[in-house]
Amino acid sequence: MTSYNNLDIPTTPKKNTENKRYTESKIPSPSRIPSPKYFNSRNNSPNSSVSSSSTSASGTAASGSTMNDKELILHTKSSISNKSQQRHSSTLNSFYNENVKHLNKLNDEMVSKKIKLQELKQQRDELNAKCEDDLNLTVESLKKILINKKQQYKSLKFEIDQISENWESKLNCIQTSYTLKIEKLKADQWTQKTKFLKEYESKEQEAREKYQNDKKLLQNKVDMLKKEIKKVELELKENEDYKSKENDLKLEFNHEKEHFLKAMKLKQEGILKENERISINTYSLQNEINNKLQSRYDQLCHDTEYLEQEITTITQEIDIQNKDHSGLLEEYESIQLETKKMEGKYEEMGDYVTKATKELQDINEIIIKEEAIRRKLHNQLQEMRGNIRVFCRIKPMDDPNFHISVLPLDTKDGTQKLLLNGENTNFNANVEFKFDRIFTKKDTNSQVFGEVSQLVQSSLDGYSVCIFAYGQTGSGKTYTMLHEKDGIIPMTLKHIFEWIDKLKESGWQYKVTTQFVEIYNEQICDLLSNKRQSIAGSPSKNKIEIRNTPDGKTLLTNLVTEKIENIEDAHRLLQKALKTRTTAATNANDHSSRSHSIFIINLHGINDITEEYCDGILNLVDLAGSERLNSSLVTGDRLRETQNINRSLSCLGDVIHALGEKKSKHIPFRNSKLTYMLQNSLLGDSKTLMFVNVCENNYNETINSLRFASKVYSTEMKKRQT
Numbered sequence: 001m002t003s004y005n006n007l008d009i010p011t012t013p014k015k016n017t018e019n020k021r022y023t024e025s026k027i028p029s030p031s032r033i034p035s036p037k038y039f040n041s042r043n044n045s046p047n048s049s050v051s052s053s054s055t056s057a058s059g060t061a062a063s064g065s066t067m068n069d070k071e072l073i074l075h076t077k078s079s080i081s082n083k084s085q086q087r088h089s090s091t092l093n094s095f096y097n098e099n100v101k102h103l104n105k106l107n108d109e110m111v112s113k114k115i116k117l118q119e120l121k122q123q124r125d126e127l128n129a130k131c132e133d134d135l136n137l138t139v140e141s142l143k144k145i146l147i148n149k150k151q152q153y154k155s156l157k158f159e160i161d162q163i164s165e166n167w168e169s170k171l172n173c174i175q176t177s178y179t180l181k182i183e184k185l186k187a188d189q190w191t192q193k194t195k196f197l198k199e200y201e202s203k204e205q206e207a208r209e210k211y212q213n214d215k216k217l218l219q220n221k222v223d224m225l226k227k228e229i230k231k232v233e234l235e236l237k238e239n240e241d242y243k244s245k246e247n248d249l250k251l252e253f254n255h256e257k258e259h260f261l262k263a264m265k266l267k268q269e270g271i272l273k274e275n276e277r278i279s280i281n282t283y284s285l286q287n288e289i290n291n292k293l294q295s296r297y298d299q300l301c302h303d304t305e306y307l308e309q310e311i312t313t314i315t316q317e318i319d320i321q322n323k324d325h326s327g328l329l330e331e332y333e334s335i336q337l338e339t340k341k342m343e344g345k346y347e348e349m350g351d352y353v354t355k356a357t358k359e360l361q362d363i364n365e366i367i368i369k370e371e372a373i374r375r376k377l378h379n380q381l382q383e384m385r386g387n388i389r390v391f392c393r394i395k396p397m398d399d400p401n402f403h404i405s406v407l408p409l410d411t412k413d414g415t416q417k418l419l420l421n422g423e424n425t426n427f428n429a430n431v432e433f434k435f436d437r438i439f440t441k442k443d444t445n446s447q448v449f450g451e452v453s454q455l456v457q458s459s460l461d462g463y464s465v466c467i468f469a470y471g472q473t474g475s476g477k478t479y480t481m482l483h484e485k486d487g488i489i490p491m492t493l494k495h496i497f498e499w500i501d502k503l504k505e506s507g508w509q510y511k512v513t514t515q516f517v518e519i520y521n522e523q524i525c526d527l528l529s530n531k532r533q534s535i536a537g538s539p540s541k542n543k544i545e546i547r548n549t550p551d552g553k554t555l556l557t558n559l560v561t562e563k564i565e566n567i568e569d570a571h572r573l574l575q576k577a578l579k580t581r582t583t584a585a586t587n588a589n590d591h592s593s594r595s596h597s598i599f600i601i602n603l604h605g606i607n608d609i610t611e612e613y614c615d616g617i618l619n620l621v622d623l624a625g626s627e628r629l630n631s632s633l634v635t636g637d638r639l640r641e642t643q644n645i646n647r648s649l650s651c652l653g654d655v656i657h658a659l660g661e662k663k664s665k666h667i668p669f670r671n672s673k674l675t676y677m678l679q680n681s682l683l684g685d686s687k688t689l690m691f692v693n694v695c696e697n698n699y700n701e702t703i704n705s706l707r708f709a710s711k712v713y714s715t716e717m718k719k720r721q722t
C-alpha cells in the first residue's frame, strides 16, 4: 500500500498547483499581433493598385500633376512590399495561432489526465484503506475473541488449580486434624487408661487396704470398677466406630474428589474442545478473509500496476509535452520579439500607409476626373473619325481570275483604298474604293477587334453603337462577328467585363443585360427564349413587337432579356443563342444566311462618387446575305424571303443615307423591322460601323457590296433628332 504513495504523482493540493502552472503557462492569444488595418478595401486589390498607378501615370501626364512615373512605380512597389509583409504577418499569425491552439489543447489534455489519474489514485487509496480497515477490524475482533477465550481458559484453569489446591490443603487439613484427633484420642485414652489404671491401682490399693477393712465394700467397688472398665471398653468400642466413620468419610471424600475431578476434567475437555472449535473457526475465518482479500488484493495490485504504467506513460508524455512546450515557448518568445519588431515596422508602415492612402485618394480623384476627360476625349476622337465608319474585310481565297489590290493606309486622313481588278470581267475596268480601314487576307480577327474596341469603349461610355457585317453569303460575316474564339461579339463581351472591373476604381458600377434576336421574313424571333419558336416568328399571342418611345428608347415586347454578371455568363448565353440559331437553321434549310441576327448589349452604368450615370447600347448585327437574287427566277417562300432581304437591306442603305443628308427631314426607319428596331441606336451622337465582307469568287456581288459600303462611307451622321 505504501508503495503507491511513494509514486511521483501530485496529490490533490499539488494537482491544483500543477493546474495553475499549466494555466499560467498558456500562451497568450495572438490577438496582440496587430492586424493590417491600415489598408482600405479599394486599395487592397492588387489589380487596383497596379492599374490605378498606371492609369494615374497617364493621367498625371495629361493633367500636369506633380507625381511622375518613377514615383508611381516606387509607390506601387512599396505598396506591394507592404502587402507581402502583411501576408507574411498573417501567415505567421495563422501558424502561431495553430501552434498555440495545439499547445493549449495538449496542456488541457495533460491537466485533465493528471486530474483523472489523481482521482483514480484517490479512489484506489480509499478502497485500499477501507479494505485494510475491514480486515484489521475482523482480525482485531477475532484476536479479541481469541484473547477472551484464552483468558476464560486461563481463569478456568486457575480456578481448577485453586480448587485442586484447596482440595489438597483441605484434604491435608482433614487428614492432619483426623490424625491429631486420633492422636489426641489415643493420648486421651492412654492418659485416661493410665489415670484409670493409676486410679484403679490406687483404688485397688485403697480397696485392698479397705478390703482389708471392708472386703465386701471392696468387692462392690471392684464390681463398680469392672463396670466402669466395661464402660470404658464400650467407649473404646465407640472409638472404633469413629474410625469406621473416618474411613467412610475418607471414602466419601475420595469419592467426591474423584467426582469433582471427573467433572473438572469433563469441563476442561469441553473448554479444550471449544477452544479447538474456536481455533478451527478462527482459522477458517482467517482463510476466508485471506481468500476474499487476496482476490481483492490481486485486483488492486493489477489496478495499481496498470495505473503505474499509465502514470509512467503520462509522465513520459508530460515530459515530451513539456519539452514541446518549452520549444514552443522559445519559438513563441522569438515570434514575440519578431512581432515587436514588426509592430514597430507596422507603426512606421501605418504612417506611411496613411500618407499613401491620402495620396491614393488624391490619385483616385484625379483618376475620376481623368476618366471623365477620357470619355469626353474618346468621344471627340470617335466623332472626328466619323460617326459612321466603314471597314472592308477581304476573305482569303485564291481565284486567279479575280484580284483586289489593297493600298497602304493613308496616315494623313486615316483612310485606305482598294483597287478592284475587273479586267477579265464584263466590266473590264478597275474600280477604286475608299474606306476607313481595309483588312486583307492576312489580318486576323484579333487585329480586326483592335480597331473595333474603341467603339465598344464608346458604348461603355454611354453611347449607342451599331456594328453591322454586310456582304454576300459566305463572305465571312459570321466569321467576323461570331467566331467562337475571337469574333467581334465574344471579344466585345471580354472587353466589356475587363473594363467594368477597371472602371470600378473610378466609382463606376455596371449592369449588363442582353437580348439576341433574328429577323427573318420581317418576323422577329427570340434566340434566348427557351420556348420553341417557329422560324416564321413567334405566335401572334407572344409576338415580339418594337416600340420606340418618345424619350429615345426602343422596347421589344415579349423578348427575353438576360442579365449577365461575368464573361462566363456571357459565353453560356451566347452558346445557347447559337444553338437555337443552328437548330432553326437546320430546320429551315439554312435560313441563317437569309436572316439578320442582332445581339443587343445594354450597358447601364452608375457612378456613386460623381453621381453620374450612363446608358450605352451596343447592337452587333450579322446581316442576311446581300447577294441579289433575280425575283423573276424564284417563287413562293424563296421569293418572299428574297424580297424581304432586298427590302430590309435597301432600307438600311436608305436610312443611313438619309441620316447623312443634312436637309432630309424624314428618315424611313419604319420601312423595315431592322431599321425600326435600330432607330434609336442610329440617331444623334451614336456611332455606326459597317463591315463590308467581300470574297474574290464573284466580281458582281463584290462590286455591289463595295458600292453599298461606299455609299454608307460617304454618309455623315446627323445629330440626335427626336
Ligand SMILES: Nc1ncnc2c1ncn2[C@@H]1O[C@H](COP(=O)(O)OP(=O)(O)OP(=O)(O)O)[C@@H](O)[C@H]1O
Pocket (backbone or CB within 6 Å): 394, 395, 396, 471, 472, 473, 474, 475, 476, 477, 478, 479, 480, 592, 593, 594, 624, 625, 693
Ligand atoms: N477571314 C477569314 N479567314 C478564314 N476563313 C474565313 C474567313 N472569313 C470566312 N471564312 C470561312 O468562310 C466560310 C464562310 O464564312 P461565313 O459563314 O462567316 O460567311 P457568312 O458571310 O457569314 O455566310 P452566311 O451569310 O451564309 O452566314 C466559313 O467556313 C468561314 O470559316
